[in-house]
Amino acid sequence: MRFFLLPPDGSSLNDDTRGAERNRRAAITGSVATMARAVQVGSSLITVPLTLKYLGNERFGLWMTISSVLAMAAFADFGIGNGVLNTVAKAFGKDDQESIRKAVSSGFAVLTTISAALIVLFFSAYRFVNWADFFRVASPQARAEAGPALAVFSTCFAINICMDVVQRVQLGLQQGYRYSLWQLIGSLAGFIGVLSGIWFRVSLPVLVVAIAGAPILATTLNAIHFFGFVRPDLRPMRTFVESNVIAQIARLGGLFFILQVVVAVSYSADNFIIARTLGAVNVPEYSIPQRMFALITMMSGMLVAPLWPAYSEALSRGHMDWVRRTLGRSLLLVFVLTSTASLVVLLTGHQLIHWWVGSRIHPSFLLLLGLAIWTVIACCGDALAIFMNGVEMLRFQVIVATIFGAGCVVTKVLFVRHFGIAGVPWATLTAYLLLNGLPCALYVPRFFRQVGT
Template identity: 40%
Template sequence: MAVALKLRHGFGAIARKLHYVRLTPFDTDTAEGRAHERQRRVALSAMASMVAKVISVSTALISVPLTLHYLGAEQYGMWIILSSLQASFTFADLGVGNGVLNQVATLYGRDDFEGIRRVISCGYAILTVVALAIIGLFAALYHLVPWFEIFNVKTAAAQAEAGPALGAFILCFAAAMPLGIVQKVQIGLQRGFMASLWQCAGSVIGLVGVLVCIKMKLSLFWLIFALMGQPLVAALLNSLIFFGFIERGLSPRLRQISLGVMRAISQTGAMFFVLQIVAAATFYVDSIILAQVLGASQVPVYSVPEKLFSLIATVLAMVQAPLWPAYSEAVARGEYEWARRTLRNSQIFAAGFATICSTVLVIGGPTILHYWVNGAVQPPLMLMLGLAIWKIVEGQGNAMAMFLNGTNQIRFLVVLSVVTAVVAVTLKVLLARQFGISGTVWATTIAFSIFMLIPSIMHTRKYLLEHSGH
């Protein structure tokens, strides 16, 4: 009964916040007005993020049959490899983007717009240097490395296209570093909806570029540029319009570059980069471990239902992510009560949403999988239950992570993440051998709960108690 009342309260709070979905900003001269404005920007950013995700997935699905019929078997294989690596754009800035985001959000809470401009200028300087270094290194190695061996292609046509195609990918990868700064700045200023709308435009431009390349019968080199390079045009336009017209006072300047600020951004960015790498090692090695312990034939039995349950985490992440800069700004202003109340509501909503969706998938999952993959995968009940519980735990962990990120407690998160990764990977191997395919997800849940979630909750409660008088 108590849980039901909490869930009802959480969903009621979400429903009451629907009036925040409006274009007109609230008056920010008072604490109450600032609280309303934060909620408005969180709501708009979450909605825009969902729209961007739908468009991104849709354009990707549309491009698959088009390229499959246009390219030969080996060229299509290279296309799949390189397009799947597009996700690595998230790691392209080596954590510097998140370092910029954190500092921008904190300085915004102090109304220090000159400081924000210095951070932006330094962020661009760091990532421009890194991008040029990557391009220079690839150019130096271009004629020395047989790139076609990386893709293991045999035909002469595919071998001839391997180097240029990889070159197009490297150029886009490098350009994404500095061009992604504007999105981090917009998120830090709680205008993530702007970044998402430009991402929508980038996805559409990329699809149009692919269609043009196919119509003109261009090579894989140009297809890669269309898929990955055209969205960067949207990022460039976003930068020019945002810094040139919307926030001219924040536009980067060479004279604003400071070695001290660059060092601070790099240090924070390095910790975020470690977090990203450790998270990847913790949560994305299940298929590799299962293949080694139980054989590759068991991987689809795990990975297919896992993709189904991952939709829960995707939705929660889009809702919770805008809270990160909002926490930073609120804490910088000393408005800890808003942060505490918002964190509580975020946890309640995550618990309710994940519990309902997970229950539906446990009950209806076998039927969904039957129609989705034509009965090719029949996961055991313990795996479905494990995935359900993991998504509930993961939702709570992400809610806590947004608060800890926003309050700049990154070092604490890094320590917990490293310990969790070591324990989780070890447990995955042991439990997979002992209990089979479901062992990996239970290992993740156990390790994450004990070494990440519980310490995070205890640490956050202590932090809020210490600042309860502010």
């Protein structure tokens, strides 16, 4: 892999100033994103036990399974969103406003086309599938709601693809805090919607509208505000759509697409594998404690995600000392914070679950221990992946992740069959350390030697 670095665009003092500015932007974005996620988590802590009690285990398991299926389909934008992010970040590092405009308009055109195509394809196939049998639900109410609930989720998901361009642009410009503020508003609106839905005892599809539709509305308002008032010069326009820019974004997006597929299948298939192997009624036994540890993963991700465009911009300017120093610090910080948090959740897990959802769920200590260890490893892996995405170390990631993804799914199926639900996190941990962690530990130092730092 070859990297073409721009020479430093100023003195060492200028480099230090730019590095400090990157740190400042990342800190602001990370702080606001963490606050937004905290609101989302707080809402979830309240709504999950209420919806579990209101829907019952099977319908709640159906909801969680549908969410997991769509999480596995997060790659449906074919990586174009991440391609836009990297393209904008690199152009920002070169102070090339014209390229930013072209990236925004070209990316929006492609994402809108993908969104429309997905809606047409889904509803063309919708009536030919028995969704109740697909999700293995038995009660009459759950069977009646399976298809409509999936249709609502899918529609919201497709619409969000085209609206996601504003988030990618803001992240690429290191202004992700703007998106996070609107995300906070969307979370509050969704929280109110779910409480209202439970109060009026609406069906599962209507409840899905509340929880999935509110964030889309917030994203739409964010796009109107940003492109209409903050940066009208970046507003998507047909005149800035260029085939060569689309091709550039698509090349990056293709690699990100493969990574997204592997990550989605590897990490988001847990509920689906359990549902297909043991039945949807068993999903809450795993999904409830998993969501508890996922709070740590989400918070950690909020802190390190702003470094993605910062790495890309620093690479464009040739500031590799900053890249190396920041990577080391981020890994150490993530390890310390997530180890502490995971230990606390492990020791208080049963009490927290009982307080959260009552006596319905009784996870084993082996399951909680596996989730705790995996959470620490996954968070450190996310911090490393943010770095590799930012410096476009994509081909290596594709090769490693593809091998890991195949091995991870097979390992999970085998572990679930032999050890039950508790085998899921241990399967993921085993596959990750052998097939992903070890190759990264060998390759990343080689990358820094190649760029001469």
